[in-house]
Amino acid sequence: MDDEQRERALAWFRGRIPPACPSCQRASAFDVLDTIVSPNAMLGQEIMVGGPPVPLVGLVCQNCANVRWFSAVMMGMVLETEASIG
Numbered sequence: 001m002d003d004e005q006r007e008r009a010l011a012w013f014r015g016r017i018p019p020a021c022p023s024c025q026r027a028s029a030f031d032v033l034d035t036i037v038s039p040n041a042m043l044g045q046e047i048m049v050g051g052p053p054v055p056l057v058g059l060v061c062q063n064c065a066n067v068r069w070f071s072a073v074m075m076g077m078v079l080e081t082e083a084s085i086g
């Protein structure tokens with residue numbers, strides 16, 4: 001994620017999520033992870049290696065390292081046509 005994307009992601013979070021971390025309850029600074037990640041999708045009990053992308057933006061608490069995941073498609077960080085699941 002470049003600086004412009006990082007700022008866009010942080011701007012998206014402002015006003016949408018409360019400042020306190022749901023894990024440690026501290027209103028410490030949050031930062032986005034350096035990369036958008038996409039875990040493997042599941043089909044029944046099978047992992048679909050190379051399956052449809054599920055792009056996620058990670059928001060990490062600078063106090064307790066709790067990471068929360070948000071849909072990169074819904075955030076507008078990834079075009080819906082680039083991901084099949086939003």
Ligand SMILES: [Zn+2]
Pocket residue numbers: 021022023024025026061062063064065066
């Ligand atoms: Zn925390």
